Amino acid sequence: MKNRAWLTFAVGLLAALGGGWFAVPWAMYRRSEQPVQFSHRVHTSEAVGLSCQDCHALSDGGKFGGIPRLETCAPCHAEPQGKSADEKRFINEYVAKNREVQWLVYARQPENVYFSHAPHIRLAGLKCEQCHGQHGTTDRLRTFERNRISTYPRDVEGYSLVRLQPSRWNEGMKMDDCSRCHHERGVEESCLTCHK
Amino acid sequence: MTMNVSRRDVLRFTAGGAVGAMMTPAPWKALDDVAIWTQNWSWIPKPPKGPVTMRATACALCPAGCPVQARCIGGLPVSMHAASGGGLCPLGLTGHHLPYHPARVVRPLRLFHDGPGSRRIPVQIDAAVAAAAGAIRGAKATSRTVAVIDMRPGRSVSWGWQRFLATVPRGAYVPAPAREGSRFPSGVDLDSIRTIVSFRAPLAEEWGPPQLQKRLLDRRVNLIQIEPTHSPTAAIAGRWLAAQPGSEAALAMAIASQLHEGTAGPGEGMTPEIASALTGIPAETIAATAREIVQKGPALVVAEEGLGRAADAAIVELNTLLGHSVVAQTDLLAPFAGEPIAPATELEVIEDSSIALLLLDMSGGDAPFPWPLVRRKLAPKAIVIALSPFLAGTATHADYIVPTLPYLETLLEIPTPFDSTAARLTISAPLLPPRHAAVDPVKFLRAITRDLPGQWTKSEELMRARVSRIHERGEGNVGEKSVADFASADEMWEGLLAGTPWTGAAAAQTRVSVPHQATLSRGQAGPAGSAGWPSLLPALSEKDRSLMTAVTGRPPRQKIASSEQRADGRGAIDGGVVAVNAPLTLVIRTPRDVTASAAVSPVMTKLYRESGLRRSPEVAVVNPATARQLGLAAGRRAKLLIEGGALPVVIATDHAVMPGVVEMTAGPDAIALGERGARGRPGILDVVTADASGSWRTVAARLVEA
Amino acid sequence: MNTAHKPKARYGMVIDLDRCNGCGGCAAACAVENNVPPAAPKASDRTGLTWMRIYRAENGRSFPENRTAFFPISCQHCGAHTPCVSVCPQNAVDINPETGVVSQIPPRCLGCRYCMTACPFHARYFNWSDPEWPRDMENALNPDVSVRMRGVVEKCNFCHSRWQAAVAKAAANGKREIDPADYVPACVEACPTEAIAFGNLDDPRSEVSRQSRAPNAFRLLAKLGTDPKVYYRSDRDWVRRMGDTDVAYESEASRG
Incomplete structure (x- = not known):
């Protein structure tokens, strides 16, 4: 009888562990695909020869362009550059109709956060990959995951559940992550440094 | 062994689950996420996202027409800035909010003023057109008046109204008192003025462009403020004269009589002593003020409008004495030359109960005046139609409201402001797409009458026609560029749309616009039976208290x-x-x-x-x-x-x-x-x-x- | 919090009260810049949100010897013993080490309003309701400033988003120092009479530093020793004396 008691306890424990480590984290995110598939690798390959800054530009005014608008893509993509279905759809539904693509932004920070690329790129000399990983060499756009409760994208929240290597790019871009990097580099920080 | 699940088992399982859950990130992460969720309520409005641009236009909210820059996100303005640096008034700073105003008229309305407040029902535009057309026919048959009150005179559309009113037997075009323009002698080079005598004009508050306030505060102009309140303008004035309200005419005449030292002339006989009794200001102060005006000249007299005929006349006379020649203000070029137009007239010379149709053109803005002054002129069953973007201000008195587009959603024209020494034309270009359907004032005009010659059917066509004429004439500049350097009128139009005004050659002489000009030129008695201007001043020169009572319109005050x-x-x-x-x-x-x-x-x-x-x-x-x-x-x-x-x-x-x-x-x-x-x-x-x-x-x- | 820490720059203002005509341009520009919503349905002058508020002070004499002065009062950005910083149980208020600006971080605020009680200048405001604009007017909001929710305190931060933009602009050009012309708060920019000077008080060449040392310059409630970074100027004795009083209270009490 005693064994049975412990067994029941263990089953409950195991069920919770399974749920807590696998089922819940999976169910916590709503997954959606980008409206159009896009290969960064093709664009940064030698054949095309673009660099990150060619499309994700930082203006002299200090404003980072973020995801390029249609006007950046349209000059090359007035005609289909390849035979993929996504390419055809991009031309027909967006370029031809002059409609902006509603990209899902992986690293979109919430409304109360201020972040400027300019000091991080130009003054701190950070590389794109340090925060965004090898995104620039991927063949397809990852599935976009958004937390159902907090509504933050998973790139902001981080992919792993236990933060063993907090400096890895996919460990997230939350306040602690920004703060840690500022601390490590001895950069001044206070509320208004990152909040608006 | 049979599996009998007892209550104990459930509890054990739950306990195991609870302990297990603590060893997973799920509850901790859920707590964290919920905390974040409470910081980002979905119903809190989110600011727009998009590329930042600065777009130029001109503020059309008051006759000053300041050039402005709009900071736009995704093409929509989020803040307004003075194009040349410097400040803006609160109205201009928040002008980009107006298209979203809850009082916007989104469809034609019929208003009923039968109960407390007014009832309103949406109608088809045809109903307003039919009411207007019917009223025009009725006015012709019964020889009643068709009148237009133009809240922003001097625009091309204003010319359109005047052209229309020339085609009806009794058409009256009434430019609304445009505040600064009506009583501030226009065309005076303010830079040359060292003293301003202000009769209750709120110069330091919001009068003319913000630069004027700066000049006053820089003490580059000596201000003498005559006002019964210690207003912000009075507070910065070099001299504040708290004259009894209503005694402005007497004070102006007393100053005038001092200026020509008691010899025959305007204000003759209005001694400082008599004026002192009326105004409550010591006679010595009045004499000293007159001396100051002479010593710190050139001086200019400005006044708030609505102070009464005697005050208006006396102030014009005073300005004449100070060397500002009285010349009727010449308007900008008409869009089309040589066509007959109804002259501008004053509301008070229109016969009482004679207006069968009154159109209120509020498409360019509003102007304050007491509604009872208008109501008195309306015939029984008169139709009042307001062309207005908002159900607010003067439009609330109308029977029909025809929606027009507000500032920043449509082209608006700003004619020469009062403080410009040269003719000026500013175009306020739209920065926003129209949020609601609206009716162009000229289209409405075309719909209500068939007797109007010409091919123009839209406000923009009239504006472009005027620009073409200015271009043909070849005078003046758009910004730095001479008009002659524009290859075509279209090119000049594009230049104007960028918010840069056209400025004509500077006027050879300063001009003073004459208030109540219609009354004066006819030399007739005013409606209330008091004397018209030509006879007014001589009448006042008698040292007679009872006559002064007639001038100020109220009995002498008791000490x-x-x-x-x-x-x-x-x-x-x-x-x-x-x-x-x-x-x-x-x-x-x-x-x-x-x-x-x-x-x-x-x-x-x-x-x-x-x-x-x-x-x-x-x-x-x-x-x-x-x-x-x-x-x-x-x-x-x-x-x-x-x-x-x-x-x-x-x-x-x-x-x-x-x-x-x-x-x-x-x-x-x-x-x-x-x-x-x-x-x-x-x-x-x-x-x-x-x-x-x-x-x-x-x-x-x-x-x-x- | 570390209130004794000396900031890199001390941004401050000098407001010339003899040049203020009470037009309200600063208050309007501030609301536009900082997404301060219109008054909630039942809001009054006690429950409104006015980061920059203009008080009308009187000399206490009767007509016609009465005189008035307008006091535009925003957060005074106290540099020492900052009352709001020391009382906040949430660390939602601190002094920015780079600008000396006293911050207020709404997402951290729990709405206890202790800071409002502590502030001697009545410069902090509480959101008694959720912000609401007429339909579609959110398109006219400034994306550089987040919109606050019900239940949090807010106040002037010297248009910190403009400082952030200036820093970004400088950084884009490889510079660590901002161009002072790029950082001008909305109220300063909007003032038609140029009554407000703004800049780094620690830069002896700046206009604001020069004016703050003028003989007619004073600070509100200087006796409290909170080292405000907003200075006022007036040549009128009675106006300068007002600086020792609670201007907000006095100006309301003197008018019916």
Whole structure:
């Protein structure tokens, strides 16, 4: 009888562990695909020869362009550059109709956060990959995951559940992550440094 | 072994689950996420996202027409900035909110003024067109008047109205008193002026472009402010003369008589002593003021409009004496040459009960004036149609409202402002797509009449026609570029759309626009039976108190007994001429930011309801001493009784207001600002009417407990 | 919090009260810049949100000897013993080490309003309701400033988003120092009479530093020793004396 008691306890424990480590984290995110598939690798390959800054530009005014608008893509993509279905759809539904693509932004920070690329790129000399990983060499756009409760994208929240290597790019871009990097580099920080 | 799940098993399982859950990230992450969720409520409005651009246009909210830069996100303006640096007025700073104003008219409306407040029902535009066309036919048959009150005279569309009114037998084109333009002698080079004598004009508050306020505060101009209130303008003036309200004419004449040292001329016989008795200002001060004007010349006299015929005439005369030649203001070029147009006329020369159709063109803005002055001119069953973007301001009196597009959603024209020495044309280009369907004023005009020759059917065509004529003539510049350097009129039009005004050659002589010109040129008696201008000044030169009574339109004031002065414990007042026992004198102020546009941005609550900076229109302000004498405390509800009717008011006390005076400010209903569905209550301009002197800014009033 | 820490720059203002005509441009520009919503349906001058509020002060004499002055009062950005910083249980208020600006971080604020009680200048405001604009007017909001929710305190931060933009602009050009012309708060920019000077008080060449040392310069409630970074100027004795009083209270009490 005693064994049975412990067994029941263990089953409950195991069920919770399974749920807590696998089922819940999976169910916590709503997954959606980008409206159009896009290969960064093709664009940064030698054949095309673009660099990150060619499309994700930082203006002299200090404003980072973020995801390029249609006007950046349209000059090359007035005609289909390849035979993929996504390419055809991009031309027909967006370029031809002059409609902006509603990209899902992986690293979109919430409304109360201020972040400027300019000091991080130009003054701190950070590389794109340090925060965004090898995104620039991927063949397809990852599935976009958004937390159902907090509504933050998973790139902001981080992919792993236990933060063993907090400096890895996919460990997230939350306040602690920004703060840690500022601390490590001895950069001044206070509320208004990152909040608006 | 059979599996009997007991209550204990469930508890054990749950305990195991609870312990297990603690060892997973799930509950901790859920807590964290919930905390984040509470920081980002979905119903909190989110600012727009998109590329940032600066777009140039011109502010069309008041006749000053300041060039502005709009900071736009995704093409939509989020803040307004002065194009040349420097500041803007609150109205201009919040102008980009107006397209979103809850009082916008989204479809043609029919208003019924049959009960308390007005009922409104949406109608088809055809109903308004049919009503107007019918009224025009009726006016022709019964030889009644068709009138247009143009809130922004001098535009191409204004010419369109005048062209139309020339085709009806009795057409009357009435330019609304455009505040600065009507009483500020236009075309005067302000840079050359060293002294400004202001009769109740709120120069330092919001008069003309903000640069004028800066000049006044830089003390580059010596300001003599004549006003019964210690207003912000009075506060920065070099000399503040707290003249009795209503005595402006006498004071102007007394200064005039001093200027020509008592020899024959305007104001002859109005000695400082007599003026002192009327104004309450010591005779020596009046004489000293006149000397100051001469010593610190060149000087210019400006005045608030609505002070009455005698004051208007005296002020024009004073300006003439100071060397500002009286020349009728020449308008900008008409869009088409040689076509007959109805001349501008004054409302008061229109026969009472004669208007069968009244069109209120508010497509360019609003202008404050008392509605009873208009109502008196309406025939029984007259139709009043307002072309307005908002159901607010003067439009609330109309029978029909035809929606037009507001500032920033449509092309608007700003003619020569009062402070420009040369002709000027500014185009305010739209920055926003129209949010609601609207009717172009010229299209509406074409719809209501078939007798109008010409091919133009849209406001823009008239504006372009005018620009073509300016281009043909080849005079002046657009910014740095000479008109002659533009290859075509279209090219010049594009230049104007960028917000840069066209400026003509500087006028050879300074001009003074003549108030009540129509009255004066006809040399006829004013409607109230008082003398017209030509006979007015000689009549006043007799040292006769009773005649002066006729000029100022109210009986001579009684001196307060000195014991009464001490009774309020506040000491004597300069000159000691105050009316204490009723009637009080009602003084009406109309700050521009709230009256140039029928609707103001909802964030104007910062200046009204959320701070004590601006008075609400329902507030009647009196001196604390007067309040004590009347037995009315601050915050109490009361009733203001004037000739035109009664108005519920809330009493406020302020040492800045002259004893015996009750001050009210026309403006938006501070409670209704920005609140959906809120209805404006009647304001002072809905009730007040002009007295025998033609003045509505100073009228007799009583305050009684509500 | 570390209130004794000396900031890199001390941004401050000098407001010339003899040049202020009470037009309200600063208050309107501030509301536009900082997404301050219009008054809530029942809001009054006690429950409104006015980061920059203009008080009308009187000399206490009766007509016609009465005189008025307008006091535009925003957060005074106290540099020492900052009352709001020391009382906040949430660390939602601190002094920015780079600008000396006293911050207020709404997402951290729990709405206890202790800071409002502590502030001697009545410069902090509480959101009694959720912000609401007329339909579609959120398109006219400034994306550089987040919109606050019900239940949090807010106040002037010297248009910190403009400082952030200036830093970004400088950084884009490889510079660590901002161009002072790029950082001008909305109220300063909007003032038609140029009554407000703004800049780094620690830079002896700046206009604001020069004016703050003028003989007619004073600070509100200087006796409290909170080292405000907003200075006022006036040549009128009675106006300068007002600086020792609670201007907000006095100006309301003197008017009915």
